[in-house]
Amino acid sequence: MTPDIHIVFDCADPDRLARFWMVALPGYDFPHGPPDGFATWEEWADANQIPEDQRNSGRTIVDKEGRRPDIFFLRVPEPKTTKNRVHLDVKAGGPFPDAERRARIEAVGEQLTAAGGSIHRRVDSAEGFWLVMQDPEGNEFCVN
Structure with a gap:
């Protein structure tokens, strides 16, 4: 099994x-x-x-x-105290040209902020663009 x-x-x-x-x-x-x-x-x-x-x-x-x-x-009774060692990636950008991919990521970031999350930082590097976000309890995840 x-x-x-x-x-x-x-x-x-x-x-x-x-x-x-x-x-x-x-x-x-x-x-x-x-x-x-x-x-x-x-x-x-x-x-x-x-x-x-x-x-x-x-x-x-x-x-x-x-x-x-x-x-x-x-x-659980205790609060979150440190950075996650494992996190989820929300795959929102898709296989689109950079400008459209970035717009899709930002749109999902706005939607999740409205739902109670927060954008921790935007990463824009040679590897691409993504958002590092936190859910309502501070758990980190990425939108890419």
Whole structure:
């Protein structure tokens, strides 16, 4: 059997981070809605007497086409303190001429800033142009 991967983010607010990454990675969504008989997950949690402080302990998002790994957001008590040793690249530029590629990258950067991320820096070098960004909890990623 060949192992698969599940990407995991430790974070303070799994729901917020999952929603940010669904904007960053089109095609990702929550795996399913609430169980039959419940209009919302909140209603289900109330019916099952799940304490408020345990309701946002984790979230999973999945690629609806099943081609990319699932991403799990796990609530942890400690804050992020140092630079990531692993990061995601959001491939937005595509195989276009430099000006169009740059415009596509900047447009995605603006979209992700509106969703709660921030541009840490712009890199413009002989190797190309990309954005180094941070998600709402400071996790670094690149848009290239």
